[in-house]
Amino acid sequence: MASVGEALVKSGLVTKEHLRLALERQVVFGGRIGTNIVELGILREEELARFLSSHLKVPSVSTSQMLSIDEETIACIDARLADKYKVVPFKKEKNRIHLAMLDPKSFQNIEELRFVTGSDIIPYIASELRLLYCLERYYGIKRDLRFVSILDKEEQSGPKKSKGAEPGEISKLKEAFASIRDREEIAGLLISESGRVARRTALFVLKGKEFTGWVSKDIDIKKFSLNSAVPSIFSEVVMRRAYYRGPLLQIPGNSDLIELLGGAPNDCLMEPVNIRDRVICLLYADNGNNGVLDANVTYIDKIAGMAALSFEILIIRKKLMEL
Numbered sequence: 001m002a003s004v005g006e007a008l009v010k011s012g013l014v015t016k017e018h019l020r021l022a023l024e025r026q027v028v029f030g031g032r033i034g035t036n037i038v039e040l041g042i043l044r045e046e047e048l049a050r051f052l053s054s055h056l057k058v059p060s061v062s063t064s065q066m067l068s069i070d071e072e073t074i075a076c077i078d079a080r081l082a083d084k085y086k087v088v089p090f091k092k093e094k095n096r097i098h099l100a101m102l103d104p105k106s107f108q109n110i111e112e113l114r115f116v117t118g119s120d121i122i123p124y125i126a127s128e129l130r131l132l133y134c135l136e137r138y139y140g141i142k143r144d145l146r147f148v149s150i151l152d153k154e155e156q157s158g159p160k161k162s163k164g165a166e167p168g169e170i171s172k173l174k175e176a177f178a179s180i181r182d183r184e185e186i187a188g189l190l191i192s193e194s195g196r197v198a199r200r201t202a203l204f205v206l207k208g209k210e211f212t213g214w215v216s217k218d219i220d221i222k223k224f225s226l227n228s229a230v231p232s233i234f235s236e237v238v239m240r241r242a243y244y245r246g247p248l249l250q251i252p253g254n255s256d257l258i259e260l261l262g263g264a265p266n267d268c269l270m271e272p273v274n275i276r277d278r279v280i281c282l283l284y285a286d287n288g289n290n291g292v293l294d295a296n297v298t299y300i301d302k303i304a305g306m307a308a309l310s311f312e313i314l315i316i317r318k319k320l321m322e323l
Helices: 004-011 016-029 033-039 045-056 070-077 077-085 108-116 128-139 150-157 167-177 182-196 231-240 251-263 295-322
Strands: 087-093 094-103 120-125 201-205 210-217 226-229 245-246 270-274 278-286
Touching: 004 016, 004 033, 004 045, 016 033, 016 245, 033 045, 033 128, 045 120, 045 128, 070 087, 070 210, 077 087, 077 108, 077 128, 094 108, 094 128, 108 120, 167 182, 167 295, 182 201, 182 210, 182 278, 182 295, 226 251, 231 245, 231 251, 231 270, 231 278, 270 295, 278 295
Parallel strands: 094 120
Antiparallel strands: 087 094, 201 210, 201 278, 210 226, 245 270, 270 278
């Protein structure tokens, strides 16, 4: 059977470039390839679960089932076993236990659980993010910090509307980007709109060989300057021309930004605004050093794309005026 990453590419759900980025992220942060793909914003957790179900030919457990498990069902598997086998029971029927599993194709695990519980085991697939979240929710088994993710805010506060613009507002936002007359307006609109989904935001530009601060919200970047040759979150995003999502790594090149932020955030986003093959500026966002970004960080990717087109309009307008 093809690996999950290869199968995702073959299915058309992700590209080879997406897979490359996820594999590189996996080397740094660990976790399964699907987890890294979700954290990069390439797929939603539900989309990954549906794919895994099809790929492994095992039914998936729904989000609603995982979030409404009664105490009696949870008690049929003790915390030690749940942690050892990475499983969560979500339904109990006489001598059957319906079990969300990280490895539902492991015959050995299923047989051992059947022997210990004295019940038939019906395996279901659950994503790594979902399963670890539920192990902490029901058994108090703490996750590593890197697994505290976009699922948490959704489940803690229940279903809610995104903080991003609503459909009608999106049309107005497109019109606003299309009618902008100078670069400062673009910067202001980017900071204003990204502030819908993040507490702290900042825009950086590459001037010559230096990354410098442009405009920001709740971060003082006026005196920020960093050599572009120094390996950092800035140079990584420029090199890849793709956004970075995850902890702000404590490497020398990030030290000045970490100092500005009063520490290294557990979860941040650095989004490039690209025109063709050139990065015009970099948009940074986080929800504080101990916070987790909202699930709708894809909204920032959307407005970055609008900003790129707006910059192009300004360039074309300038060329026309020079004719």
